[in-house]
């Protein structure tokens with residue numbers, strides 16, 4: 640048995656709030672493999688974003704562990720885990736409006752301390768991979784379509800050559816055809832580049848295109 644790239648073990652997350660204390664995740668256990676696309680689905684408020692935040696090292700669990708290649712991320716350090724091994728594409732893409740697509744990616748590399756490669760060269764390779772052409776990659780986000788902005792945000796997330804890519808509602812604001820293109824990007828990243836892709840979604844279209852659908856309900860995650 641190979642060690643999964645990501646393992647969640649008995650994750651519990653309770654939010655404080657006096658007598659309104661609320662346990663959102665009640666013992667979530669799940670393995671994630673490289674080269675696969677996972678969708679996490681579930682009712683609004685069921686804790687999908689909370690789960691993504693824990694798995695992505697943006698938040699720490701109340702109890703339980705997140706392990707990356709067999710190592711507890713608390714031991715790796717959440718900052719190092721986020722900088723080197725995983726990346727998240729947020730619902731609000733947070734692209735910098737005053738920078739071009741290429742500059743958004745090189746800036747991310749600078750911030751996360753990517754060294755030993757030409758940042759510009761790597762940015763162009765990523766934009767090639769994501770299908771943003773030469774003209775568009777010199778544009779600022781406001782002059783790109785929603786789908787193109789999503790592609791740039793994914794390219795930026797991959798700037799550090801991470802193994803696991805998380806995405807929160809990546810098709811939420813896209814029409815069906817553009818959503819299909821973005822789904823294809825995620826499938827290619829998993830099946831051709833070997834990434835583990837974990838998507839939180841309400842979209843049946845995304846769920847249907849995933850290799851595995853995980854259902855979060857009443858604080859537990861189950862495979863369908």
Ligand SMILES: Nc1ncnc2c1ncn2[C@@H]1O[C@H](COP(=O)(O)OP(=O)(O)OP(=O)(O)O)[C@@H](O)[C@H]1O
Pocket residue numbers: 654655663681682683684685686687688689690
């Ligand atoms: N920092 C926080 N403090 C207190 N409560 C929180 C916090 N973050 C999330 N919650 C609560 O946890 C529950 C789950 O929220 P979460 O955003 O993870 O759900 P979700 O499944 O992603 O919802 P949606 O599908 O609507 O985006 C909600 O009741 C929310 O109010």
